[in-house]
Amino acid sequence: QVQLVESGGGLVQAGGSLRLSCAASGRTFSMYVMGWFRQAPGKEREFVGIGWSGGDAYYADSVKGRFTISRDNAKNTVYLQMNSLKPEDTAVYYCAAGRIVGLTTHVNDYNYWGQGTQVTVSS
Numbered sequence: 476q477v478q479l480v481e482s483g484g485g486l487v488q489a490g491g492s493l494r495l496s497c498a499a500s501g502r503t504f505s506m507y508v509m510g511w512f513r514q515a516p517g518k519e520r521e522f523v524g525i526g527w528s529g530g531d532a533y534y535a536d537s538v539k540g541r542f543t544i545s546r547d548n549a550k551n552t553v554y555l556q557m558n559s560l561k562p563e564d565t566a567v568y569y570c571a572a573g574r575i576v577g578l579t580t581h582v583n584d585y586n587y588w589g590q591g592t593q594v595t596v597s598s
């Protein structure tokens with residue numbers, strides 16, 4: 476079992492930055508691929524990015540060049556640095572963990588989810 480707890484959300488003006496954190500329980504954090512997703516009101520949960528244990532990451536086109544995923548395996552924590560935020564980035568952000576081989580952007584491929592943290596970007 477892996478428990479995930481996100482933090483760092485809040486209200487920010489357009490063009491600003493936030494850093495989300497996702498702390499994971501358990502001793503096998505490095506074995507999990509960590510994903511970030513978001514869900515805006517009335518919309519489906521969408522893929523934001525994925526970070527592998529070795530440090531590589533892949534991003535949705537909508538956030539590429541603005542968001543960065545990093546991991547600290549010693550602290551069992553993954554981060555989502557969000558820069559140049561736009562009002563359309565407003566959503567509840569979730570981190571997720573999965574024993575995944577390769578790249579996946581699908582919600583159903585992840586086994587564990589955090590409770591989510593609200594990010595609101597004002598114009």
